[in-house]
Amino acid sequence: MSVALEVCRLAEERLGPATDTLVAIGVTVGDDAGVEPGNLQFCLEALLAEPPFRGATPRILREPGDGLHLSYLEIADHGRQDD
Amino acid sequence: MAVRTIDVRERVLARNDEIAVRVRARLAAAGVPAFNLVSSPGSGKTLLLERTLAELGAELRIAVVTGDVQTQNDADRLARHTDRLVQAVVTNGACHLDARQVEAALDAIDLPRTDLLFIENVGNLVCPAAWDLGESAKIALFSVTEGEDKPSKYPKMFRAARWVVFTKLDLLPHVPFNLARAVALARAVNPSLGFLMTSSIAHHGLGEWFSFCRANARRGVWV
Numbered sequence: 001m002s003v004a005l006e007v008c009r010l011a012e013e014r015l016g017p018a019t020d021t022l023v024a025i026g027v028t029v030g031d032d033a034g035v036e037p038g039n040l041q042f043c044l045e046a047l048l049a050e051p052p053f054r055g056a057t058p059r060i061l062r063e064p065g066d067g068l069h070l071s072y073l074e075i076a077d078h079g080r081q082d083d
Numbered sequence: 084m085a086v087r088t089i090d091v092r093e094r095v096l097a098r099n100d101e102i103a104v105r106v107r108a109r110l111a112a113a114g115v116p117a118f119n120l121v122s123s124p125g126s127g128k129t130l131l132l133e134r135t136l137a138e139l140g141a142e143l144r145i146a147v148v149t150g151d152v153q154t155q156n157d158a159d160r161l162a163r164h165t166d167r168l169v170q171a172v173v174t175n176g177a178c179h180l181d182a183r184q185v186e187a188a189l190d191a192i193d194l195p196r197t198d199l200l201f202i203e204n205v206g207n208l209v210c211p212a213a214w215d216l217g218e219s220a221k222i223a224l225f226s227v228t229e230g231e232d233k234p235s236k237y238p239k240m241f242r243a244a245r246w247v248v249f250t251k252l253d254l255l256p257h258v259p260f261n262l263a264r265a266v267a268l269a270r271a272v273n274p275s276l277g278f279l280m281t282s283s284i285a286h287h288g289l290g291e292w293f294s295f296c297r298a299n300a301r302r303g304v305w306v
Contacts, residue, residue, distance in 0.1 A: 002177050006095050014091060023086055034213045034239035038237065062161070066239065068213070073206045077087040 003035055003068070004043035010070045012052065019052040024074040026059045032066040085184055099214055102182035106189065113194035113289045116299050117142040117202060119216050122224035124206030125234070127250035129157045130283040131224065131292070132201055137163035138293055143300050144196055148172060148188040149203040150180040151194060157203060167197075170232025171211065179210035182217055198300040208233065212240040219299075220245035227251050231265035246279065253285035 007027055025048065029035050036062050037060045046059035061071060094100070112288050120128045129149075148159045148170045158171030165238060170188040172180060185202060188303060192200070202218060204211045210212055212221075224242035234241040241247070247269055256261065262280075269276055279295065281288035 002179065002181070003095060005214075006098070009098075010091070010093060010095065014089065032239060034209055034237075037208075058221050065184055068092045070095055072094045073089045075089065077085040 001031060001043045004040055004047055007044060007070055008047050008053070011073060014073060015075065018075065020054050022033075022048070022056040023076050023077040024057040024059055026061055026071040028061045028063050028067060028069045028071045030063055030065040033063075033068045034066070035068060037062065043061055045083040074080075094259045094261065096213065096215075097256060097303050102186055103215035103217040106182055106186050107219075109186075109189060109194070110200070110288040112216065113197070114301055115194050115200050116199050116301070117200040117216075117218045117244070117297075118213070119202045119218035119221045120224060121202055121204045121208070121211045121244065122155045122206060123208050123220050123226070123229055124228040126206065126229070127283055128203050128206070128224055129160055131159055131248070131250065131281065132203060132204045133164050134206040134283050134286075134289055135293070135296060136167075136199075137294055138289070140165045141166070142298065145201065145296075146170070146192045146197045147201045147203060148180075148185060148192075150174055150184070152205055153176070161200045161203075174205055177205070177210075178207045179205050179214050180216055185216045185258045206265045208237040208240045212237070222246045222248055223251050224248045225265065225269075227255050227262065227265075231259075232263050232268060234265070234269040238272045241269050243274065244276065246277045246295075248281055248285065250281055252280055252287055254283040268278060 011025055029037050041058055041060050048056040102202055122128055146167050147161055149156050150172045152174055155171045158169045162169045166229055170191055172184045221244045225247050281292055
């Protein structure tokens, strides 16, 4: 859960007041990272269902090694006034 | 609805690791070695520390930071053996300590008057392996009542540790635990591991552990 909390903190830091636009979040988990992907998925689903998020989907990506990264954020793009 | 992707590629534990660097620098500046005791729940971390404080408390200035999920029981047990500060961190459900908690605990410890710091982590062989606390080294306790294949099941922890302290050796005649195989499996994961054999109940092997503590107190290089 603490890893999931840290992922959400990073997402909030990146998005600022736009956290409600988050659609999906990609987290890369190394095979030797010591993190059980299914558990992380479960925790992220629980956290992303609550404000300031609005039910964004966590996507766990696997890779060799012991890395643990927030890989990408997918956000709803409603267009900008100056587009 | 259009969806835009923002590439991030940021290490999840980067913030923790930044704080751990600060903790490590602070401890190094004060010349205080810090050992992060990690293990499964119930492997004997608290009792080993009780024995250590009782034996060495008058000789070495030992400070302890304990992490417990929900109580202060471990800290209360240790406080009975020392006048030195025992800092209790209740993690409120988290399965490990993090560097921010240790940094905050250090504020209450008189580091210039400390020879050795023990951090008793939450009993868990998974999460504490990933969280750097700024310690000098991790010491994994491995009780003979556990499966001897723990190093194969939890390789990250045994890779992260510098020493393994086997505990509860007094129970060895009564449990199906192959000590030689456990050592071999641990070495297969991390060939540079050092090993100590102890029983805190039977006071077996504690002399070697106490020597280890004396040798490492107030040293810049850990032995």
